[in-house]
Amino acid sequence: MVGKTARKPAAKKTTAKKTTAKKATGRKVTSAPTAKKATTKKATGRKATSAPTKKKTTGRKATSAPAKAPVLLSGGNPQIAKGYGEEPIQAYIAAMPGWKREVGARLDALISRTVPSVSKAVKWNSPMYGVEGQGWFLGIHCFAKYIKVAFFRGTSLRPVPPGESKSQDTRYLDIREGDAFDEARFVSWVKQASQLPGERM
Template sequence: MSTSGTLSVQRVEEFVLANRVIRAPDYRKSHDEGVQFTDLDRGLQWGADVVPALQGLFRVERDPRDDRPDGWVGFARHWRGATLQVEFDEFSDPSGSDAVLVVTGVFGRAGTETITDKTVGEVALPEQVPTEGEWRDRRKRYEAARRSDDTDGATAVRAYVAALPGWKRDVATRFDEIVGQNVPDVRRAVRYHQPFYGVEGEGWFASFSAFSKHVKLSFVSDSYLEPRPPAGSGPERQALDVTETDTLDEERVGSWVRQAAAHPGMGW
């Protein structure tokens, strides 16, 4: 990933409220024993815990590890008393579009005065802990920003693709190119933690997601495509699973893209 500028607590919050934060495909999460999160049953959640934490970091610094030359690490107190350690990169597209923050990992840390991290050493914790109401208000601000967002999500999609490993990145890159070639005015966005493609004002017609052994190219239409993709359970869930050894039939995929874009199956 390419990075630009210097990140600060305020800058990270600006990313969140501009809806310019995504979760990396290999996003990792864990927590120390006894750490509790907003939802006591479900544990650490993106919307309930990570997003509010990014709006309330008390420390941000470069990740000193050699294998993360472009990485950053931030710390935020959680309203239940723990500390969230968030790792992220700032992705800047060569086109000059607005940068995107890519979160690669979140870790819940126990401690009341300090925590000791093997990466950055001892971290002194502020005494002030946000209230549950303040935490909830942060989430509401983010949700409002998402509802009112009208920015082009091309950079977010490219950041997601750049974070994929090896052959999966190659497949995703080519699919993104095929979509762009067949639908020149395509609208891109990262929704539900995966890239989506849509027609402005009409709806979303395609997406993709990466799994351990394949990349799933999905088509969302209000009618079946011709010929029907080999996977899926209905017009709105038609798909092609691409493995490392598969050769992508670009002509057929392009045809599916055009058909789906003519009849998007997911509302705007």
């Protein structure tokens, strides 16, 4: 009876070991996938993030701001920034209101043809025409009902332009809508004026 009693505890110990082994093995198998996932994340260095949200679009195309139309001052005279050369002159003519635009373009063409080397500028909101080294000989300005052409040495021209001025040397030619325009006389005045000393440039 003593011998039988000694064998039973040994059997119990073996069973206990087997159970422990199974439990340990079961833990390893279960944790293996988790270890793989962690390794994959570390290898890629990427963080798991949700899908990027799309930005809302307005459906509008990106465009530059439209150029502002020149402001017309009192009397309908265009406000053009001071500048030299053809560009500011053409900007002024393009901004002349109504019938004045066509007349302005015609005057500019006649002056350019008569004096091929003419210098041009917009100063004091008026197109100016001159000769390098001699000065400005003619200016144009818009008023409500007419265009005023100023010959800065007008009293020296023949015949003298009709419009009087407070300035001793200046004479004016006023052009109104529907007026008969003597192109030949105007060209003669431009040619004479371009050969005289003008206003300081």
